[in-house]
Amino acid sequence: xxxxxxxxxxxxxxxxxxxxxxxxxxxxxxxxxxxxxxxxxxxxxxxxxxxxxxxxxxxxxxxxxxxxxxxxxxxxxxxxxxxxxxxxxxxxxxxxxxxxxxxxxxxxxxxxxxxxxxxxxxxxxxxxxxxxxxxxxxxxxxxxxxxxxxxxxxxxxxxxxxxxxxxxxxxxxxxxxxxxxxxxxxxxxxxxxxxxxxxxxxxxxxxxxxxxxxxxxxxxxxxxxxxxxxxxxxxxxxxxxxxxxxxxxxxxxxxxxxxxxxxxxxxxxxxxxxxxxxxxxxxxxxxxxxxxxxxxxxxxxxxxxxxxxxxx
Numbered sequence: 001x002x003x004x005x006x007x008x009x010x011x012x013x014x015x016x017x018x019x020x021x022x023x024x025x026x027x028x029x030x031x032x033x034x035x036x037x038x039x040x041x042x043x044x045x046x047x048x049x050x051x052x053x054x055x056x057x058x059x060x061x062x063x064x065x066x067x068x069x070x071x072x073x074x075x076x077x078x079x080x081x082x083x084x085x086x087x088x089x090x091x092x093x094x095x096x097x098x099x100x101x102x103x104x105x106x107x108x109x110x111x112x113x114x115x116x117x118x119x120x121x122x123x124x125x126x127x128x129x130x131x132x133x134x135x136x137x138x139x140x141x142x143x144x145x146x147x148x149x150x151x152x153x154x155x156x157x158x159x160x161x162x163x164x165x166x167x168x169x170x171x172x173x174x175x176x177x178x179x180x181x182x183x184x185x186x187x188x189x190x191x192x193x194x195x196x197x198x199x200x201x202x203x204x205x206x207x208x209x210x211x212x213x214x215x216x217x218x219x220x221x222x223x224x225x226x227x228x229x230x231x232x233x234x235x236x237x238x239x240x241x242x243x244x245x246x247x248x249x250x251x252x253x254x255x256x257x258x259x260x261x262x263x264x265x266x267x268x269x270x271x272x273x274x275x276x277x278x279x280x281x282x283x284x285x286x287x288x289x290x291x292x293x294x295x296x297x298x299x300x301x302x303x304x305x306x307x308x309x310x311x312x
Contacts, residue, residue, distance in 0.1 A: 189247025
């Protein structure tokens with residue numbers, strides 16, 4: 001027997017779709033009685049709908065009686081055609097919904113100092129997955145001082161900032177990423193480099209020139225600066241490291257950033273049991289900003305990476 005195509009019926013409108021849904025439910029429930037509960041309509045109403053569908057199709061779709069509910073050959077073909085039709089409708093609905101949630105626009109990121117290249121942030125992995133899921137988004141990634149980043153987020157100039165946070169400002173959401181340890185360093189050119197005894201080191205530090213970040217710090221960091229004379233400021237680690245490597249200054253650097261110079265014998269930690277502090281690294285966003293799909297996707301992917309690959 002040749003298959004019946006619903007397209008041969010002419011236009012299939014909302015009413016025909018409703019009748020086909022009733023028919024499909026009846027078939028899958030195995031009869032009118034069982035379909036009552038699913039459809040939440042009476043058997044008599046179901047019977048009317050089935051009769052109307054058969055009339056429109058000019059086909060006998062099923063029989064029911066003492067032997068129970070049974071599809072005719074034509075009814076079985078119509079059922080399969082209806083099942084395919086509803087599957088295609090669902091595919092169409094999913095496609096349309098997908099177009100509505102397609103992420104586009106811009107994502108503006110800004111990071112302080114060396115954070116963007118810190119492997120603990122997992123930026124390469126996050127950006128790779130982000131570009132797969134949101135290929136139409138234009139990404140802008142810049143660097144700036146911490147105070148500028150806070151202002152840029154609050155003013156809505158950028159979407160996500162990455163900072164070593166010394167403070168928490170109202171209006172910002174802080175997502176902790178990892179913790180940094182900073183130590184006081186001098187270079188091999190500095191007079192204190194060869195000093196091994198703690199007390200002479202303590203006394204010597206009171207006479208040293210120090211380079212500091214030049215920003216308002218939290219109490220723990222401020223306490224570490226007690227006893228050091230501030231003779232220079234350098235916010236960025238790169239410029240601060242240059243000044244310390246000159247031998248003219250001592251100053252604080254993150255351990256991971258200074259490691260390779262220390263391994264080369266060009267830097268040394270001074271009194272690490274005393275002169276060190278923890279510094280949290282966080283992603284910040286605006287607490288009251290409008291809906292932003294690129295930003296929200298990026299933050300979800302960042303959180304996923306941090307959970308799967310916790311910083312060491």
